[in-house]
Amino acid sequence: MATRRTIARVEALAWVLIYGGLFAAVLGLVARDDASVLGLALIAAGAVAVAGGIALIWLRARMAEPMPAPPTAGPIDDVQQPSKGAP
Numbered sequence: 001m002a003t004r005r006t007i008a009r010v011e012a013l014a015w016v017l018i019y020g021g022l023f024a025a026v027l028g029l030v031a032r033d034d035a036s037v038l039g040l041a042l043i044a045a046g047a048v049a050v051a052g053g054i055a056l057i058w059l060r061a062r063m064a065e066p067m068p069a070p071p072t073a074g075p076i077d078d079v080q081q082p083s084k085g086a087p
Contacts, residue, residue, distance in 0.1 A: 002063045014056035021049030
């Protein structure tokens with residue numbers, strides 16, 4: 001079972017890869033006319049990053065949700081309240 005922190009990291013990394021990959025692919029499309037090798041490399045790297053992000057979303061969908069933490073006593077519950085007749 002994954003912890004909440006692990007799940008949050010997987011989700012964040014997935015979206016960074018997707019958006020970063022799309023940005024790299026667009027830069028590759030723009031640079032393709034002037035520097036064809038660089039443009040194709042950026043497009044390929046962007047596509048790989050997007051595929052990795054999609055794979056992480058698939059992985060996150062299959063991760064088990066962490067068990068909720070057991071309820072703990074609050075600060076008011078721990079203190080004994082004085083009775084009304086006590087001074």
